Amino acid sequence: VEAGAISKRNGYRQVANTLSNNPRGLGVFTPTSGTRYLVTVDGTTLKYTTSVTTNFSSATGSTFTADSTTTFTQARGVLYVWNGVEGGTTFDGTACARPGTMPKASFGLFYKSYHWVSGVAGQVNRLYISVATDASDFTNAATTLHNSTEVPGATVFAGTGAAFVDIDKDDGDSITGLATFQDSVIVFKRRSIHQITLDSSGTPTVVLITRSIGCASHRSIENVENDVFFLSRQGYFVLGNEPNFFNAVRTNEVSVRIHPTIELISEANFGKVSSIFYNNRYWSGIPEGGATANNVVLTYDRRFLAWSRNEFSAESWTVYTDSNEVEHLCFTSANSAKVYEIDNNYSDDGSAISSYWTSKAYDLGEFDLQKRWVDVTMLFRQ
Numbered sequence: 001v002e003a004g005a006i007s008k009r010n011g012y013r014q015v016a017n018t019l020s021n022n023p024r025g026l027g028v029f030t031p032t033s034g035t036r037y038l039v040t041v042d043g044t045t046l047k048y049t050t051s052v053t054t055n056f057s058s059a060t061g062s063t064f065t066a067d068s069t070t071t072f073t074q075a076r077g078v079l080y081v082w083n084g085v086e087g088g089t090t091f092d093g094t095a096c097a098r099p100g101t102m103p104k105a106s107f108g109l110f111y112k113s114y115h116w117v118s119g120v121a122g123q124v125n126r127l128y129i130s131v132a133t134d135a136s137d138f139t140n141a142a143t144t145l146h147n148s149t150e151v152p153g154a155t156v157f158a159g160t161g162a163a164f165v166d167i168d169k170d171d172g173d174s175i176t177g178l179a180t181f182q183d184s185v186i187v188f189k190r191r192s193i194h195q196i197t198l199d200s201s202g203t204p205t206v207v208l209i210t211r212s213i214g215c216a217s218h219r220s221i222e223n224v225e226n227d228v229f230f231l232s233r234q235g236y237f238v239l240g241n242e243p244n245f246f247n248a249v250r251t252n253e254v255s256v257r258i259h260p261t262i263e264l265i266s267e268a269n270f271g272k273v274s275s276i277f278y279n280n281r282y283w284s285g286i287p288e289g290g291a292t293a294n295n296v297v298l299t300y301d302r303r304f305l306a307w308s309r310n311e312f313s314a315e316s317w318t319v320y321t322d323s324n325e326v327e328h329l330c331f332t333s334a335n336s337a338k339v340y341e342i343d344n345n346y347s348d349d350g351s352a353i354s355s356y357w358t359s360k361a362y363d364l365g366e367f368d369l370q371k372r373w374v375d376v377t378m379l380f381r382q
Contacts, residue, residue: 008355011347012340017055023332026316027072029079038320061096075110075135087153101137104153107218122152124174131161177218188215216270222277276317285314293334
């Protein structure tokens with residue numbers, strides 16, 4: 001706080017009612033009607049609420065594979081649900097639908113009137129780009145390149161103008177995340193990063209940024225002020241412009257001091273890491289120590305360039321803005337059937353937060369003699 005003095009972290013409280021299963025994914029949907037929805041997937045059902053104090057309701061229509069990693073993208077007044085198992089699903093505020101014109105992608109983003117998605121089993125190097133006027137259509141009727149093999153998950157091929165780009169096809173790597181940076185889309189693979197720009201006709205151009213680093217989890221990618229933060233298998237990195245060279249993109253690591261913690265994430269669970277940037281802090285839930293679900297939250301404070309380690313479980317994050325324009329930093333629990341929001345109290349859902357502090361070692365000029373402190377006065381900022 002203030003000049004960098006240590007303070008106990010904020011706690012959290014429950015949002016709405018308890019669900020039936022551990023929630024998977026968390027998103028916000030703001031249609032043109034102005035209603036604001038907080039959504040998650042509970043078992044096989046999409047659940048939504050219009051207030052952090054109102055109970056969740058069940059969406060009708062399509063269902064989802066339980067326990068699948070879920071992400072959300074809003075485009076053209078519709079919320080899209082991606083889990084890498086079913087073809088893309090839409091949510092309109094009450095019901096889900098699966099039009100059959102979308103691949104079974106794991107993540108996506110909406111940029112320059114196009115819907116960009118990837119993370120498709122069977123086409124791991126492929127980036128799909130929607131029809132410019134229809135964010136739910138990734139197919140073409142007049143080409144043999146658009147079929148169930150080339151667009152896994154799609155069953156209807158009637159569109160016009162959709163496209164896809166293979167990023168270093170058959171290189172043994174796969175696309176793991178997408179981001180927007182300035183006037184381009186950034187495509188992350190496990191061991192490389194690429195930049196895509198569109199010309200005036202909408203034709204994509206792919207440029208390699210680096211082959212020395214990649215991204216381990218799409219949900220770790222966040223736009224942080226003018227840069228992009230992401231987690232690689234070597235640590236947390238920031239992608240941005242090279243100083244004094246506007247068109248030169250570079251990557252730098254920001255996590256050297258917490259390597260021992262990152263090294264405790266097992267290879268199979270890197271994809272579960274989920275992050276968000278809010279109020280000068282980059283929050284990241286990780287599965288530490290071989291855990292199969294996120295059990296620790298790391299926070300990086302941009303003001304003090306400092307990392308903190310917090311012991312609570314966050315499966316995914318979002319910022320929900322209610323009808324009074326109040327922002328709520330929310331997260332799904334990785335080990336209970338609840339959704340929480342970070343608050344200003346020092347308790348976790350009613351349980352007091354324990355705090356521990358250790359000073360540096362003082363030898364008083366006699367490092368080889370053991371000392372006993374008899375009378376100690378502690379001075380705290382608050």
